[in-house]
Amino acid sequence: METALDEIVNEAIVIEDSGTSVEINLDEVKVPPAVKKRIEDEFNYVLKLLNFGNMGHEIFRRWYIDGRLYYHIMIDDNDPERGIQELRYIDPRKIRKVRLLSRERKGQVFINRNTAEFYVYNEKGFKATGSTGMDNQGLRISPDAILHCTSGLMDKDGKMVLSYLHKAIKPLNQL
Secondary structure (H helix, E strand, C coil), X not given: CHHHHHHHHHHHCCCCCCCCCCCCCCXXXXXXXXXXXXXXXXXXXXXXXXXXXXXXXXXXXXXXXXXXXXXXXXXXXXXXXXXXXXXXXXCHHHEEEEEEEEEEEECCEEEEEEEEEEEEECCCCCCCCCCCCHHHCCEEECHHHEEEEECCEECCCCCCEECCCHHHHHHHHHC
């Protein structure tokens, strides 16, 4: 399994002679050249923050295995004009998105309204499927401060993000 995973990662992330393994292509984007230059500069800045030249294989591997990536976006509170200063990786098992709903009754019908949305980080992680509400204890983080990227694969109910390795888990467990 480990060898197959290494093969997939090595085929997906290739370091070219130019030193870059990814680049942005804005050929089809209809914006002025100055805007394209700014987008390219910001893209390269994010790659630098991620240390993608050295950590690209590891970042892709985490995303491929877990099916999701989380980063905490760090901005200098004293000088927000400086923009993003750091991107800190967060283990996906230790963070979860929470939506608080309030029920409003209109005649015979109850309507759910989204009242608050935030991420909860807990260093000890969360129980697999707790319904008591006690498993949502931890540090509250604004959704604007979290960068979240999923595989796009969902379970049959559309509630849980799956990784690309999910289909291999059952046969592996049977071995």
